Amino acid sequence: MATHPSTAPKAIKDYFYETRVLTGRDFTVKRFATETLAGAVDPVMLGYIEKGKRFPSEALVRRLAALRAEPPELLLAVLYRDRMLYAFGRELRRALHDNAAVEGVSDADLAVQVARAVAALPDDGTWVSSRTWREEIARAVRGKARRADVDRVVALLRDKELVEVQAARVRRVARHYVASGTEERRALAMEFATIFAKSLLDKLSVPQRAASSHVRNHYLHIDRKRIPEFYKKLDDCVRGLVEEFACDPGTDAEFLNVLITATTV
Amino acid sequence: MRFLTRLLLGTCLTAALAAGCGSGSAGFDDSPESEAEALLVAMRSGSCVSFDERPYCGSGASTTIDDAAVASMDIQDPSEALACVEVPDQPQCTATLAFSATGFPDGTVFLAVSGDHLAGPWTLASTETVAGDDHTDGQVDVTLADAGSMAAASKLIVVVLAYLGGTPADLPEQAPLVGDFAPDIVYVSNLLEVQPSP
Numbered sequence: 001m002a003t004h005p006s007t008a009p010k011a012i013k014d015y016f017y018e019t020r021v022l023t024g025r026d027f028t029v030k031r032f033a034t035e036t037l038a039g040a041v042d043p044v045m046l047g048y049i050e051k052g053k054r055f056p057s058e059a060l061v062r063r064l065a066a067l068r069a070e071p072p073e074l075l076l077a078v079l080y081r082d083r084m085l086y087a088f089g090r091e092l093r094r095a096l097h098d099n100a101a102v103e104g105v106s107d108a109d110l111a112v113q114v115a116r117a118v119a120a121l122p123d124d125g126t127w128v129s130s131r132t133w134r135e136e137i138a139r140a141v142r143g144k145a146r147r148a149d150v151d152r153v154v155a156l157l158r159d160k161e162l163v164e165v166q167a168a169r170v171r172r173v174a175r176h177y178v179a180s181g182t183e184e185r186r187a188l189a190m191e192f193a194t195i196f197a198k199s200l201l202d203k204l205s206v207p208q209r210a211a212s213s214h215v216r217n218h219y220l221h222i223d224r225k226r227i228p229e230f231y232k233k234l235d236d237c238v239r240g241l242v243e244e245f246a247c248d249p250g251t252d253a254e255f256l257n258v259l260i261t262a263t264t265v
Numbered sequence: 266m267r268f269l270t271r272l273l274l275g276t277c278l279t280a281a282l283a284a285g286c287g288s289g290s291a292g293f294d295d296s297p298e299s300e301a302e303a304l305l306v307a308m309r310s311g312s313c314v315s316f317d318e319r320p321y322c323g324s325g326a327s328t329t330i331d332d333a334a335v336a337s338m339d340i341q342d343p344s345e346a347l348a349c350v351e352v353p354d355q356p357q358c359t360a361t362l363a364f365s366a367t368g369f370p371d372g373t374v375f376l377a378v379s380g381d382h383l384a385g386p387w388t389l390a391s392t393e394t395v396a397g398d399d400h401t402d403g404q405v406d407v408t409l410a411d412a413g414s415m416a417a418a419s420k421l422i423v424v425v426l427a428y429l430g431g432t433p434a435d436l437p438e439q440a441p442l443v444g445d446f447a448p449d450i451v452y453v454s455n456l457l458e459v460q461p462s463p
Contacts, residue, residue: 111291118289125384161305164382173384174302177291188291239290239298246288253286 012061012079013052019068020050037063055083071208077201081194088193089186098182110184111191113153114177116140118162119255121172123243130170195259227264234262297321300442301383304424304453308383317444321451327368328450330429336368338452340425346458347421349409356410360459362423363404364452369396374428376436377405378446381420385441390423393432409459423454 010018020032027036029050030043041049041060048054056064061079065072085108093100120136121128137150157163162174179188202213222230238260247253290298295314297303303316313322320328324340341363349358366375373396378387394403405423426448433447443451 115289115291118291119287121287123287161301161383164384171384172287172289173382174299174305175287175289176295176298176302177289178295179291179293185293188293191291235298242288242290247286 010078011052012056012075012082013050015068015075015078016046016056016064017050019064036067055079055086073206074208077198077206077209080205081197081201084197085190085193088197089190092186092189092193096182096186098186100186108187108191108194110153110156110187111179113137113140113149114156115191115257116255117153117157118172118175118177119246121163121170123172123175123246125171125173127166127169127171130165130168133170192259195257199259231262234260300444301385304383304422304443304451307451308453308455319444319449319451321443321453323453324455326452330368330370330450334368334370336366336427336450338364338366338425338427340364340423340452340454342455343457346460348462349459350462352408357408358461360407360409360421361404362407362454362457363402364425366396366401366403366425366427367399369401369427370429371396371398372431373401374432375401375403376426376428376432376446376448377407377423378426378440378443379405379407379421379423381422383422385443386439387424387441387443387446388439389436389446407459419459421457421459423457425452425454426450427452 020027020029020036023032023036029047033039033041033043033046037046037060040063041056045054049056049060056079058076058079061075062072065075068075092098116139117133117137120133134150134154137153154163154165157177158165160177162172162177164171164173179185199213199215202209203215238258242258295302295306295310297306297314297316300316300321303314303321306312306314307321307323307326309323311323311325313320313326313328315321322328322338324342325337327335327337330336343362347360347362349360351358364375366373375394375396377390377392379390380387390405390407392404392406394401403425405425407421407423409419409421424443426443426446427450429449436446440446
């Protein structure tokens with residue numbers, strides 16, 4: 001199984017864990033809290049932060065950013081996004097009558113993995129190696145690439161007939177994933193919320209990233225009966241654009257999310 | 266410093282390994298963007314969806330013809346695998362599936378294509394049924410090649426094509442899309458299993 005770096009969006013807890021582990025000095029949570037962070041956080045609390053059970057304070061995030069030699073705005077934006085998503089997830093569960101625990105950003109994992117898995121297959125439906133495809137999915141699994149997570153995504157896409165798998169090869173059959181059931185719908189809603197929150201925060205609080213997101217509201221008066229037609233054309237236009245710009249393998253690619261929402265007031 | 270080096274290395278590696286360059290979409294409802302998706306939605310929902318200005322329907326779904334008449338079709342959905350009966354002296358076998366159509370205009374011609382996946386390709390079946398009264402019963406004989414190698418159950422999808430004004434000339438024997446056969450209305454069976462007749 002591949003151990004490539006994950007391409008999934010990282011939560012603030014991941015930055016704390018990553019910084020402690022990647023300093024290369026075999027820091028335990030206790031030593032990292034007392035020596036590197038100079039006692040700014042209790043080791044037990046740091047453990048909770050790394051597991052995503054508590055949010056760090058802004059002061060602690062600033063200290064971590066200094067340690068990483070990064071501007072604090074980047075990590076603070078991650079913290080703000082995580083807090084928003086936690087609150088959104090909590091209310092979403094109430095709306096869905098879903099009693100599962102709130103996990104914040106990781107709630108979106110399933111939807112993120114599905115998106116990466118679909119986008120890892122050519123638009124024209126040509127066959128690719130199953131192994132290569134599974135490695136691409138594994139990269140979307142945060143932290144260690146776990147075979148069970150990859151198996152779950154593959155099974156889901158096969159069950160939905162979005163992909164066809166034959167022996168050692170796979171091809172895309174359809175491109176549109178429809179979330180069904182509470183878990184899938186919650187995961188997709190959290191992914192959408194994550195994308196929207198990041199876009200807004202890029203624009204509003206992270207000057208370095210302002211150009212990486214495009215946020216715009218177009219508005220109009222429209223005959224109520226023509227709204228379905230409008231939505232269909234909107235989707236057709238965006239799909240055409242997305243397929244036109246989907247790159248050739250080997251180019252310097254970014255994974256770009258284009259989230260569209262149109263609603264009456 | 267070593268931390269930053271590792272972080273930078275990781276970032277570069279991520280970019281270098283970003284080989285998947287397809288695209289996709291996700292949402293909470295169906296909006297078929299390809300024929301395979303239209304067939305899938307029709308099959309799963311038992312309703313009709315429009316794709317390329319043509320209705321793609323699941324078995325049992327009703328569709329409106331000429332803004333007035335309502336037509337529907339039921340395609341047999343056997344609980345067990347369809348038996349594929351060997352053709353004498355040929356490395357082929359034939360599986361038969363029944364359908365019943367209601368409300369189609371007199372003279373409507375029903376053809377069928379089959380495949381083993383929604384993404385095609387689709388092969389024209391030899392049988393043809395012409396609607397007479399309000400209710401028409403028909404059957405589709407699907408000939409599968411290489412019966413000898415069909416050791417276990419195989420997947421089969423049958424699509425009944427309705428032509429309201431007669432069939433076009435020069436229909437292909439095989440095509441990548443159901444739409445290539447230019448029907449007016451498409452009805453798709455559920456996912457079937459077929460196995461050699463004992």
